Amino acid sequence: METFTFPFDRQKIPKNGIYILFEKGESAHKTKRIVRVGTHTGLDQLPPRLYQHFENENKDRSIFRKNIGRALLNKDRDQFIEQWELDLTTRDAKARYSDSVDSKKQEAIEKEVTRYIQDNFSFVVFPVDDKKRRIDLEARIISTISLCDDCRPSQTWLGNFSPKEKIRQSGLWLVNELWKTPLSDKDMVELKQLVDFD
Numbered sequence: 799m800e801t802f803t804f805p806f807d808r809q810k811i812p813k814n815g816i817y818i819l820f821e822k823g824e825s826a827h828k829t830k831r832i833v834r835v836g837t838h839t840g841l842d843q844l845p846p847r848l849y850q851h852f853e854n855e856n857k858d859r860s861i862f863r864k865n866i867g868r869a870l871l872n873k874d875r876d877q878f879i880e881q882w883e884l885d886l887t888t889r890d891a892k893a894r895y896s897d898s899v900d901s902k903k904q905e906a907i908e909k910e911v912t913r914y915i916q917d918n919f920s921f922v923v924f925p926v927d928d929k930k931r932r933i934d935l936e937a938r939i940i941s942t943i944s945l946c947d948d949c950r951p952s953q954t955w956l957g958n959f960s961p962k963e964k965i966r967q968s969g970l971w972l973v974n975e976l977w978k979t980p981l982s983d984k985d986m987v988e989l990k991q992l993v994d995f996d
Contacts, residue, residue, distance in 0.1 A: 808848075821919055
């Protein structure tokens with residue numbers, strides 16, 4: 799499959815599908831180790847979802863960005879992590895917390911997160927048009943990887959500094975759908991057909 803790195807051509811990304819992320823320095827099964835699996839719920843929203851992760855400097859629009867920031871701040875034992883945790887999405891939240899957040903520091907951390915993601919992550923994508931099937935397949939892929947003893951992170955993996963125990967335990971930048979129902983033989987047949995698109 800074609801592997802994408804930043805900057806990537808959004809025209810080459812299917813409008814609906816699943817993305818699989820890899821991270822520099824991480825390997826498993828003699829190849830690149832999967833560190834995150836993701837999709838989207840809205841129609842035709844896969845390219846915008848990847849934009850939110852790789853380019854849009856707003857951690858409240860991307861839990862992936864928020865988790866990278868958490869790990870970077872925790873690694874540096876930076877007390878700003880308490881402010882980073884605040885979700886400023888709603889108007890009420892902005893009114894309540896905006897005065898207590900160091901906006902210049904937040905902007906600097908957002909840029910650091912962007913640099914880290916753009917410099918260290920690559921991904922593949924494959925189309926899955928049906929929303930229900932897309933979400934189910936994403937969950938089963940995540941579970942399969944989390945249950946694999948050979949898909950463990952390296953000692954230098956940034957996620958080892960995550961304050962989220964599930965990220966540290968799973969070796970994935972995820973906290974949901976871990977250690978649940980893995981891919982069945984039937985799923986694997988379908989998956990092979992999906993990734994073999996042209």
